[in-house]
Amino acid sequence: MAAAVGRLALWLTFRVPVHRDISRRVTAPYLCWRRHREHRPAVTTRQYSSDSKDDLAVRYLDGEDAGIVVVGINRPKAKNSISKNLVKMMFEAVEDIKKNNKVRSVILCSLVPGIFCAGADLKERAKIAQNEVGPFVSKARALITxxxxxxxxxxxxxxGAALGGGLEMALACDIRIASSSAKMGLVETKLAIIPGAGGTQRLPRVIGVSLAKELIFTARIVDGKEAHRLGLVNHSVEQNGSGDAAYLHALELAREINPQGPIAVRMAKLAINQGIEVDLSTGLAIEEACYAQVIPTKDRLEGLAAFKEKRRPHYKGE
Structure with missing residues (x-):
């Protein structure tokens, strides 16, 4: 029962109006679970113009989960492979998130069981001219950046499987959570190419140069447990019967982040990301500059007041 509710948690996050074709996915367990909907946070829908509007679903959670955005890839017939349309839709989604100062965290996941993203859409690529391949890869790289x-x-x-560009997308995220049965790898050398959307740069920064070379040179695929051992993912969780264990763990982690000071979290991310690329002395200067940004905030004063009054702080991102 817990597994069924788990999968439904992800499904309900991306539920759609009943008049759409996808509504036939509704199952008996869902109909029973509807009686408990009042205990679930509401969600709002953002639609993006596209020739295939179902390729990506973006939900801004509401209620107690307000501030969490869930971005779900949904190309079941193409194993969530990265197409021109998906790149376009993801660019629009990222731009929308950047403009919304109420967003506190983003979860990137899949709506297709057993697959995260299989990498580039090779069927689509086979149909485009050779001189168009470079510009498309550049655009995909820009998206992941x-x-x-x-x-x-x-x-x-x-x-599920995160291969090639799919793993490159995951590497661009701050935190990675994988089910134990998930498969991951930068497999481009099997096709006589190299990772082209940041894989040769981000993987060494995550797991170290020597291990990254080994995985890329051999095009090796590892499961979630091995990925955790290598440091490729933060957490490896046993997959559940509904196939969404990593998503549920990610949602719990986002809920841990949610109550923290949003400006402080953003500044901490900036300090870490910029500081890791420079020497320690410069990094400490970056930290000092980022710290200076939180001193005049109302949230900092709220944190001090809440500590003094022994209550939970209520941060507004101000």
């Missing part, structure tokens, strides 16, 4: 540059914490929930 934009994801990396989001000012709020990002969490990749890997409940």
């Amino acid at each position: 934009e994801l990396d540059n989001l000012s709020v914490p990002t969490i990749a929930a890997i409940d």
Whole structure:
């Protein structure tokens, strides 16, 4: 029962109006579970213009989960592979998130059981001219860089295969959570190419140069447990019967982040990201500059008052 409710938690996050074709996914357990909907946070829907509007679903959670944004890839027939349309939709979603100062964390996940993202859409790529391949890869790389540059914490929930560009997207997130059965790898050398959307740069920064070379040179695929041992993912969780264990863990982690001071979290991310690329002395200067940004905030005063009054602080991002 717990597993069924778990999968429904993800499904309900992305529930759609009953008049759409996808509504036939509704199952008997869902109909029973509807009686408890009042205990679930509401969600709002953001639609993006596209030739295939179902490729990406973005939900801004509400209620106690307000501030959490869940971005779900949904290309079941193409194993969530990265197409021109998906890149376009993700750019729009990221831009929307950047403009919303109420966002506190982002979860990137899949709505397709058993798959996170299989990498580039090779069927689509086979149809485009050779001189178009470079510009498309550059655009995909720019998208993943934009994801990396989001000012709020990002969490990749890997409940299935994350290969090639799919793993590169996950590497651009701050935190990665994988189910034990998930499969991950930068497999481009099997196709006589190299990772082209940041994989050769981000993987060494995550697991170290020597291990990254080994995985890329061999195109090796590892499961969630091995990925955790290598430091590729923060957590490896046993997959549940509903196939969304990583998502549920990511949601709990986002809920841990939610009550913290939002400006402080953003400044901490900025200090870490910029500081890790420079020497310690410069990094400490970056930390000092970021600290200076939180001193005049109302949230800092609220934190002090809450501590003095022995109550939970209520931060507004001000």
